[in-house]
Amino acid sequence: MTKNAIYAQSGGVTAVINASAAGVMQGCRDFPHQIGTLYAAENGILGVLHENLIDVSIESDETIAGLKTTPSGAFGSCRYKLKSLDENRKEYERLIEVFSAYDVGYFFYNGGNDSADTCLKVARIADEMGYPIKAIHIPKTIDNDLAVTDNCPGFGSVAKYVATSIREAGYDLESMHKTSTKVFILEVMGRNAGWIAAACGVASEEQNEPPHIILFPEIIFDEDAFIRKVKYAVDNYGYCVIAVSEGIKDRYGMELSASQHTLDDFGHHQLGGVAPIIAQIIKKRLGYKYHWAVADYLQRSARHIASKVDVEQAYAVGYEGVRLAVSGAHAVMPAIRRISQNPYQWDIQAVDLAKVANYEKFMPRNFISEDGFHISDACREYIVPLITGEDYPKFENGLPKYIRLKKHFVAKRLPPFSK
Amino acid sequence: MTKNAIYAQSGGVTAVINASAAGVMQGCRDFPHQIGTLYAAENGILGVLHENLIDVSIESDETIAGLKTTPSGAFGSCRYKLKSLDENRKEYERLIEVFSAYDVGYFFYNGGNDSADTCLKVARIADEMGYPIKAIHIPKTIDNDLAVTDNCPGFGSVAKYVATSIREAGYDLESMHKTSTKVFILEVMGRNAGWIAAACGVASEEQNEPPHIILFPEIIFDEDAFIRKVKYAVDNYGYCVIAVSEGIKDRYGMELSASQHTLDDFGHHQLGGVAPIIAQIIKKRLGYKYHWAVADYLQRSARHIASKVDVEQAYAVGYEGVRLAVSGAHAVMPAIRRISQNPYQWDIQAVDLAKVANYEKFMPRNFISEDGFHISDACREYIVPLITGEDYPKFENGLPKYIRLKKHFVAKRLPPFSK
Structure with missing residues (x-):
């Protein structure tokens, strides 16, 4: 019938x-x-x-x-x-x-x-x-x-977009870093799960290739450890490319975009806007010149x-x-x-x-590198077929x-x- | 020899x-x-x-x-x-x-x-x-x-990128606007000359198609007129997509990204960041939910x-x-x-x-629509071949x-x- x-x-x-x-x-x-x-x-x-x-x-x-x-x-x-x-x-x-x-x-x-x-x-x-x-x-x-x-x-398409974009921006920064920008930050979507941020990691096929650092919402943001990583990258590769998930949180579970770093007039969670906060932290502590991008809707409609x-x-x-x-x-x-x-x-x-x-699948811990700032080989093997x-x-x-x-x-x- | x-x-x-x-x-x-x-x-x-x-x-x-x-x-x-x-x-x-x-x-x-x-x-x-x-x-x-x-x-490649991106984000917003975001803002490069912002305009082939508003550095930012345009778009099309050049200036010639709207901790001109300021103005005066993106290096390395x-x-x-x-x-x-x-x-x-x-070529006035918020047909005819x-x-x-x-x-x- x-x-x-x-x-x-x-x-x-x-x-x-x-x-x-x-x-x-x-x-x-x-x-x-x-x-x-x-x-x-x-x-x-x-x-x-x-x-x-x-x-x-x-x-x-x-x-x-x-x-x-x-x-x-x-x-x-x-x-x-x-x-x-x-x-x-x-x-x-x-x-x-x-x-x-x-x-x-x-x-x-x-x-x-x-x-x-x-x-x-x-x-x-x-x-x-x-x-x-x-x-x-x-x-x-x-x-x-x-x-x-x-x-x-x-996911596969947003992953392909963010990985492509951060690779391209990485080439840009590599060209410019000698006399200009030292740090580039790309903010991607992902309030609780770091899959999109992880996808950025696929663009880095060698340790010195961008992105050098990935910030996941699953990993508590440790400012000191992060700053050490940024400095290491700039000291060793000349520049540092960072992928940050919009939902990264501090040790109190508070999103950085809603933390004390946020500018008062601007506390709209819908906004994204953690990239400028990360940029500000780097500027204050290391003084590097930086650029940042927020992909927002571009990433999911590309x-x-x-x-x-x-x-x-x-x-x-x-x-x-x-x-x-x-x-x-x-x-x-x-x-x-x-x-x-x-x-x-x-x-x-x-x-x-x-x-x-009503279940939510987060990144498994073994998809994140031991230090919490990049993806593991298992994660790479998982993602690459999906963007092919x-x-x-x-x-x-x-x-x-x-x-x-x-x-x-x-x-x-x-x-x-x-x- | x-x-x-x-x-x-x-x-x-x-x-x-x-x-x-x-x-x-x-x-x-x-x-x-x-x-x-x-x-x-x-x-x-x-x-x-x-x-x-x-x-x-x-x-x-x-x-x-x-x-x-x-x-x-x-x-x-x-x-x-x-x-x-x-x-x-x-x-x-x-x-x-x-x-x-x-x-x-x-x-x-x-x-x-x-x-x-x-x-x-x-x-x-x-x-x-x-x-x-x-x-x-x-x-x-x-x-x-x-x-x-x-x-x-x-220019042709950055133009193709921004026009493609804002068209795609426009489709996204069109899908979402009934119960969610009403305004999307894409910030593009261009400190003094609005060519890149103009390129976004090519994505709009009919009056109701995004972007609905373009803000050029060559045109003094008139907040009241701008707000009227945003409201018109939302009232008539249901949503509003805006392209903004990083270098737009107020009547005193001051860049908006360095104006009173800027959050104190953040006055780095290198940063871009006029998109969140525009978003804030819209939120304050019209209350619309918004999203914004800053393309930064992505646009010139795409x-x-x-x-x-x-x-x-x-x-x-x-x-x-x-x-x-x-x-x-x-x-x-x-x-x-x-x-x-x-x-x-x-x-x-x-x-x-x-x-x-030492010469700098700005957008000719006849490449900008009479009201100052979009491109003219002459501009479209100029740009389209360059992105083909x-x-x-x-x-x-x-x-x-x-x-x-x-x-x-x-x-x-x-x-x-x-x-």
């Missing part, structure tokens, strides 16, 4: 989440006996609650291909976590009401930790209410912090330098999510499994969503040609929702 | 200055009856003064090819401006002494405004002292602010997304510099001339270095494979130099 499907994107977007959307769209087309119309909800779960549904069945094959090379969330994302069932049962009932109104039997939610939690809650309330649905969480996060899956789609493996995996988790759903799977996530390291081989396995939701291969978008007038969807909204069938 | 040559790199490096080095190296090989050994001075004019000379004649063809795809200054650059002849005649005499010791008849100095000045001074002192040399300035600057030449090698036209022109000014020198030209710069706009065609013309040194085409480096282990030179230093022939 044919049922309709809803797909939605949630949380911070990535360079390849639209490739997952393309995978879901193609998957739905390939199972016409099980899946009828595929709706995309605008702005994640909010689009379901408010019935802002886009009919993507009528999109062309060119659009699907275009999504594979377009960064960001083409259907709009959201930062919105459903409350617990006890706190707001009405929201859950509304979801089921919408599913029912559109004869939806498949729900694909594409996001990170919070979205896995949302997807699991949706699955449970549907089960409790006896509504038949297959709820599948499609993994996505640049933070690479989802449990069970070997890695998360979105589709122009996406990892080919990442694009393939993002597409595959979308497609496999559909295949799992039509095979009867429910409350699962298609996870990436590393079958072999050399050559790198991977496949996709369904994992119980309860094993994923290029998958360039088309260019027009000198710039990447990304697509925007027309968004054919369907007429609403229910009264407006209010909490 | 065969004479030797010295090549050196100066000032802030670019993604393509090594392509100019490759052009000079190939040029010297193609004129073996005029040019013997090509030496590269380490760290610009300092390498000449201190006789740190690298024999690049023995480099392989693969190295020349590798330089074409490697960012930064492979021979080391310097920030060092020769004093006037009256202030430090000894330095000039030393240069001639070194030229003489190595039988140097050709001097190729690759840099921006300051380097043009240095090259001209070297030419004049040589003439005054009767030392026969052909001094050629090879243009390079991401700032695009050299006079006479239609554009400067290095060889992975270099402009093909830029690479070709960088190589060509190097090669043509040699051709001009062996044809007898002296105290000139190979300048790029725009022959036609559509299709874009260019060639290279020698221009008198006196017409270039891709010229990707090779990748290995997921990252661009850039080269490092072995640097075969020649034995010194003179006593050490001291000022």
